Amino acid sequence: MARVRSTAIGQHQNVSLYATLLGEGVCVEYSCAPGRLAWVQVARGSLKLNKYVLSAGDGAALTDPGQLFLTGMAMESELLLFDRAGLGGGPTV
Numbered sequence: 001m002a003r004v005r006s007t008a009i010g011q012h013q014n015v016s017l018y019a020t021l022l023g024e025g026v027c028v029e030y031s032c033a034p035g036r037l038a039w040v041q042v043a044r045g046s047l048k049l050n051k052y053v054l055s056a057g058d059g060a061a062l063t064d065p066g067q068l069f070l071t072g073m074a075m076e077s078e079l080l081l082f083d084r085a086g087l088g089g090g091p092t093v
Helices: none
Strands: 015-022 027-031 037-044 046-049 052-055 059-063 067-072 077-084
Touching (some): 015 027, 015 067, 037 046, 037 052, 037 067, 046 077, 052 059, 067 077
Antiparallel strands (some): 015 077, 037 059, 037 077, 046 067
8 A cells, every 4th residue: 555645734723824925125914813923934034024123034923913014125035924823722703
């Protein structure tokens, strides 16, 4: 019997993961629902997260962040955004 190997990553959390590339001066807006937690990880380049500047390797943890404004500050900035349920662990409405 052949063994099938999946390339998908399994997760058992109430989380959404977004990845994007931003050019210099390009701004995107993201809204987190009330009670959510967010983590922004900069993989490459640099960006402005609201009023804070983050560089490659930097991460930022945000509790109940509301609106996030992410602006590329390098020719090409790559980031990951995790949006997850609050500490209660259940769905947030």
